[in-house]
Amino acid sequence: MSATERPALRFDILTLFPDVFGPFLDSSILGIARQKGLVSYHLHDIRDYSLDKHRKVDDRPYGGGPGMVMQCEPVFRCCEAVRQMAEPAGRLLLLTPQGRRFDQALARELSGEQRIVLLCGRYEGFDERIRLGLPAEEISVGDYVLSGGEPAAVVITDAVVRLVPGVLGHGESARSDSFADGLLEYAHYTRPPEFRGMRVPDVLLSGDHAAIARWRRDEARRRTRERRSDLLEEDDTTPETQHG
């Protein structure tokens, strides 16, 4: 399916802080993708689904201890209402440091979806029955604890949107990005050819496109071996080309 035939990828973000998303979703690639009609973003305030007259969404943890816990009622009501707002119900991603680690492979998979629903926690996190009772996939953006799921939702949205066909102007950009083919990307240089004694590699100034492609392939492999050997196949002993 071409980018123009494809329905816009719809993001629904469920959060207690919908106002923090504006500048991220409006700027640069994410904003352009929306303008092109390739994606749409829908923010939902979980507080709107509270039945409490003070719009309360959290309470103290049973058993005592610090912090507050997000309650079932508003989160279930919000998720259920939002999922019914459009077809299909979409992939529901519950953001938690305890979830499956988000990576480029998952970003690529999600970029092929029609709808993604992101559920952002706050405080000490969700009442366990939210995890148990909703058809959600638990996703983490890394082994650290954020104060809320909002930065994680932005990370996931950004990584997914740039992979939606037609979003990036230059068809090659996402294809050579780090992780796209299991390697880190090669180094980039722009003008001037020399800055504070540091020179651009001669091959990049040579105009020899085959040599440049070779250098980039080797550079990607060298950098990956140096920085992230865990990304290379265990039996990958392919040597880099010798550059004279």
Ligand SMILES: C[S@@+](CC[C@H](N)C(=O)[O-])C[C@H]1O[C@@H](n2cnc3c(N)ncnc32)[C@H](O)[C@@H]1O
């Ligand atoms: C302070 S955290 C709660 C952490 C929880 N008490 C724990 O230790 O697992 C509040 C919210 O931030 C979000 N969050 C924090 N770290 C995250 C991460 N690494 N990936 C995704 N979401 C995260 C989750 O939505 C979470 O409910």
